Amino acid sequence: MSNYHPLTEPEAIQIAQSIPGIFEPQGELVSREIGDGNLNLVFHVSQPSSGRSLIVKQALPYAKVVGESWPLSLDRARIESEALLIEARLAPGLVPRVYHADHEMALTVMEDLSSHKIMRQGLIDGGTYPLFAGHISEFLARTLFFTSDLGMNQQEKKTLLGSFINPDLCKITEDLIFDHPYTDADTNSFDDHLRGDAELLWNDAELHLEVALLREKFLTHAQALLHGDLHTGSIFITPESTKVIDPEFAYFGPIGFDIGAVFANLLLHFASQEHWASDESSRGARRQYLLGTVRDIWTSFDNTFRALWDEHGVDRVAKPKAYQDDYMRRLLQDSIGFAGAKMVRRIVGLAHVADIDRIPDAGVRAKAQRIALAIGKSLIKNNRKTSSIDRLIDIADSAARG
Amino acid sequence: MSNYHPLTEPEAIQIAQSIPGIFEPQGELVSREIGDGNLNLVFHVSQPSSGRSLIVKQALPYAKVVGESWPLSLDRARIESEALLIEARLAPGLVPRVYHADHEMALTVMEDLSSHKIMRQGLIDGGTYPLFAGHISEFLARTLFFTSDLGMNQQEKKTLLGSFINPDLCKITEDLIFDHPYTDADTNSFDDHLRGDAELLWNDAELHLEVALLREKFLTHAQALLHGDLHTGSIFITPESTKVIDPEFAYFGPIGFDIGAVFANLLLHFASQEHWASDESSRGARRQYLLGTVRDIWTSFDNTFRALWDEHGVDRVAKPKAYQDDYMRRLLQDSIGFAGAKMVRRIVGLAHVADIDRIPDAGVRAKAQRIALAIGKSLIKNNRKTSSIDRLIDIADSAARG
Structure with a gap:
């Protein structure tokens, strides 16, 4: 059985916390879901005290378009994270950095590009x-x-x-x-x-x-x-x-x-x-x-x-x-x-x-x-x-x- | 660890014997290796008393060409048997019948076409x-x-x-x-x-x-x-x-x-x-x-x-x-x-x-x-x-x- 389930904001924070080298040891993290909710959950997790942040993106097992909902493979999250890693190697600096990927949970933790x-x-x-x-x-x-x-x-x-x-x-x-x-x-x-x-x-x-x-x-x-x-x-x-x-x-x-x-x-x-x-x-x-x-x-x-x-x-x-x-x-x-x-x-x-x-x-x-x-x-x-x-x-x- | 090893003639006979509906219950089986030895072993297993026969084909983990030997994936035996099954379904009568395939042993047991x-x-x-x-x-x-x-x-x-x-x-x-x-x-x-x-x-x-x-x-x-x-x-x-x-x-x-x-x-x-x-x-x-x-x-x-x-x-x-x-x-x-x-x-x-x-x-x-x-x-x-x-x-x- 898969452990997959849609993340809550506290879970997103916990995952963010586990990524080494991003946040300062002290200082609370806050999460905001900023996805459009059609295909993916996108959590913006930040540490106001340090100004540091990252993105936790998780695929949903369906797509919502014009009110309809149809099933969509979670494997696309694996494909996305693997493609990002290949692109980062081949075209450095032109894609967000991937910090962590969990294929079972269909999630990728990556660089926050809110400055863009x-x-x-x-x-x-x-x-x-x-x-x-x-x-x-x-x-x-x-x-x-x-x-x-x-x-x-x-x-x-x-x-x-x-x-x-x-x-x-x-x-x-x-x-x-x-x-x-x-x-x-x-x-x-x-x-x-x-x-x-x-x-x-x-x-x-x-x-x-x-x-x-x-x-x-x-x-x-x-x-x-x-x-x-x-x-x-x-x-x-x-x-x-x-x-x-x-x-x-x-x-x-x-x-x-x-x-x-x-x-x-x-x-x-x-x-x-x-x-x-x-x-x-x-x-x-x-x-x-x-x-x-x-x-x-x-x-x-x-x-x-x-x-x-x-x-x-x-x-x-x-x-x-x-x-x-x-x-x-x-x-x-x-x-x-x-x-x-x-x-x-x-x-x-x-x-x-x-x-x-x-x-x-x-x-x-x-x-x-x-x-x-x-x-x-x-x-x-x-x-x-x-x-x-x-x-x-x-x-x-x-x-x-x- | 894989159990793969090149078959002996007695093993080929044993495998042939295990295929239901080909041979008569009584009557000895004989095996003859008829491959060219470059890529595959091919055993022709027959029952002289009934005139029945079949082929046991096994891939070797190397290719021998003009004296050289180079490694070659055993996965080609899986590919061959799966392709034969698809072709048999799509073009009935135009490929040998597959009786049995064992991917680990890289072997396929199939119809004998010696009449051709x-x-x-x-x-x-x-x-x-x-x-x-x-x-x-x-x-x-x-x-x-x-x-x-x-x-x-x-x-x-x-x-x-x-x-x-x-x-x-x-x-x-x-x-x-x-x-x-x-x-x-x-x-x-x-x-x-x-x-x-x-x-x-x-x-x-x-x-x-x-x-x-x-x-x-x-x-x-x-x-x-x-x-x-x-x-x-x-x-x-x-x-x-x-x-x-x-x-x-x-x-x-x-x-x-x-x-x-x-x-x-x-x-x-x-x-x-x-x-x-x-x-x-x-x-x-x-x-x-x-x-x-x-x-x-x-x-x-x-x-x-x-x-x-x-x-x-x-x-x-x-x-x-x-x-x-x-x-x-x-x-x-x-x-x-x-x-x-x-x-x-x-x-x-x-x-x-x-x-x-x-x-x-x-x-x-x-x-x-x-x-x-x-x-x-x-x-x-x-x-x-x-x-x-x-x-x-x-x-x-x-x-x-x-």
């Missing part, structure tokens, strides 16, 4: 993050290269893959990103004014072929250990620091899926500028900043990944420049296709983004939603024809101009 | 197998479809994949098929007269790109549960019956790898007709028979796989005809590319085929080897441009004509 903001909110608040492109491309290049057949012993990779089989959380992605938005599914959720746009998605054969191809890659292409859910709500940020959190969707999948997630969320915010920018000129500047960030991420990812390959490549057969060029071109195409799929689902699917949903005026919101849908559809349809990040920039620019 | 011939020898002996194309395409279509994301619950597939992680045996393929033949590796083995041909392989950038792409698919594309080593030495045959054996290389990989293995071995035999055919006219007829079989296998596989998809497809997103056509075109391309890689390695790599190696006259053998190499290289270079099985037929025909 969730990036989605940071962007909504108008923040700019000049180091972000460098940080996230470093995170992507290093975690993905060193868990791929290019940068990791290929037999050890197969064994590692076996400990990141993640059916429950992959199923969420398979349904909500690669299926439901393209049919009249019960889970879909969209503003009434978007019904016509949604119906167009449900009847677009060209789009359906491309989505089926992207879905196939998600199901079968075990390229590297992905974060698996790398949107701007999974990133803690300050102008100086970037921390990627919540890798509970981690599994071995197509590299472009992680890169595309970052692109998609920057482009959703790009679309949301219909509202958040105070005037036309600041809107233009903000959009330039966001597209510049997307371009910098790709350029820097491409450079770093190729440099790692040249220096640390483990596979003789993968050495030729022609193969590397072909591989990087396909990574860009996949990134663009997955970015498109991740934008579309945030407009008509189950889970939306605050950048757009919080736009109060329905007409302005509709305009932002249609810009996001136009970019998403175009990225999906053009992914296999793309050979440069310029194509993505052009698609976004022209969608914003209408 | 190893297909490679059957072909060398001039046999024709009119039912083979139908049988093998049925085996391929059913085992591959029903273990893919098209025909199997996609979450159960992920879990099943976890029990077929097979690093040791995949490594053999990765090295011997997708690496060593394309560089001056110690393991390579070829007749002196082929040195020039081998050096051409080592310096062909176009070929290296295509081999790298095929290797990437082998490493990352977890489409379905493959047999993994489906050459004509892994097939027991009579004119009426086909039995696929030895799935110890089974893992989740690209579907075209299994289909390509069958094509490659029929085409190696096609090349070997320089010797085995008694005259020009019987050589032509034999070659027509072999190419006709290749064509029938693809046509019948294509029909059966599509019919299964239409009737038993589990994935709504995979329904559109345009996607099915695209998928089948890519399967053909992969099959052709992998077929080419499997031909090349049998001429210059570590392990050869008797069809060609047993040709006594060096000049005739060289001619057969060069036909095989020409077909192999051309299949590899043309795989991504292929849209019809006719292309493979044309390539083989024109290589044979010189």
Whole structure:
């Protein structure tokens, strides 16, 4: 029998107390549950006298979404803590430190990042993050290269893959990103004014072929250990620091899926500028900043990944420049296709983004939603024809101009 | 501690005796070890008085190849017996029946197929197998479809994949098929007269790109549960019956790898007709028979796989005809590319085929080897441009004509 049970605040404090080297010997600890209660309990445990703190995160055995509750494997807590440890080793400083993990209790004790903001909110608040492109491309290049057949012993990779089989959380992605938005599914959720746009998605054969191809890659292409859910709500940020959190969707999948997630969320915010920018000129500047960030991420990812390959490549057969060029071109195409799929689902699917949903005026919101849908559809349809990040920039620019 | 130890003949008899429903209660059992001793012990246990028999196959913890010995996981015996059970369920009558498996002892007790011939020898002996194309395409279509994301619950597939992680045996393929033949590796083995041909392989950038792409698919594309080593030495045959054996290389990989293995071995035999055919006219007829079989296998596989998809497809997103056509075109391309890689390695790599190696006259053998190499290289270079099985037929025909 498992000892698993949801933690109480006193228990969270007791666990926190047992972690060596964090708190001072004297001084009371206080705990505050700060999770959204849908998937996990998140206890912020602090010691007011010393100013020290940490996070105790525990998975719940179910997911609550729009009032429904469905069972969800607790194994995702093990996957999350193991992924964090691997990411910490491969991309030091870019994920929270893990102090302790208890797989039976489905909990991870980790660094408190309260000094950071969730990036989605940071962007909504108008923040700019000049180091972000460098940080996230470093995170992507290093975690993905060193868990791929290019940068990791290929037999050890197969064994590692076996400990990141993640059916429950992959199923969420398979349904909500690669299926439901393209049919009249019960889970879909969209503003009434978007019904016509949604119906167009449900009847677009060209789009359906491309989505089926992207879905196939998600199901079968075990390229590297992905974060698996790398949107701007999974990133803690300050102008100086970037921390990627919540890798509970981690599994071995197509590299472009992680890169595309970052692109998609920057482009959703790009679309949301219909509202958040105070005037036309600041809107233009903000959009330039966001597209510049997307371009910098790709350029820097491409450079770093190729440099790692040249220096640390483990596979003789993968050495030729022609193969590397072909591989990087396909990574860009996949990134663009997955970015498109991740934008579309945030407009008509189950889970939306605050950048757009919080736009109060329905007409302005509709305009932002249609810009996001136009970019998403175009990225999906053009992914296999793309050979440069310029194509993505052009698609976004022209969608914003209408 | 494991109880594993190599079986003696008396132990093999004891195990055979314990299988219910095979032997008559009276009547002595006799055992004969018939394995080649390189990888496995194979005991043929029979009861002369009743004419009943069975096979006890046990994996050895090492592989002996060209005098060298290297350790090899006993887990491959578990993989083999589990793959046989799955194949028996999906393709009834096309694999030996498994009576018993003991993972700790790395042994499988199974149906005796002594009434059949190893297909490679059957072909060398001039046999024709009119039912083979139908049988093998049925085996391929059913085992591959029903273990893919098209025909199997996609979450159960992920879990099943976890029990077929097979690093040791995949490594053999990765090295011997997708690496060593394309560089001056110690393991390579070829007749002196082929040195020039081998050096051409080592310096062909176009070929290296295509081999790298095929290797990437082998490493990352977890489409379905493959047999993994489906050459004509892994097939027991009579004119009426086909039995696929030895799935110890089974893992989740690209579907075209299994289909390509069958094509490659029929085409190696096609090349070997320089010797085995008694005259020009019987050589032509034999070659027509072999190419006709290749064509029938693809046509019948294509029909059966599509019919299964239409009737038993589990994935709504995979329904559109345009996607099915695209998928089948890519399967053909992969099959052709992998077929080419499997031909090349049998001429210059570590392990050869008797069809060609047993040709006594060096000049005739060289001619057969060069036909095989020409077909192999051309299949590899043309795989991504292929849209019809006719292309493979044309390539083989024109290589044979010189």
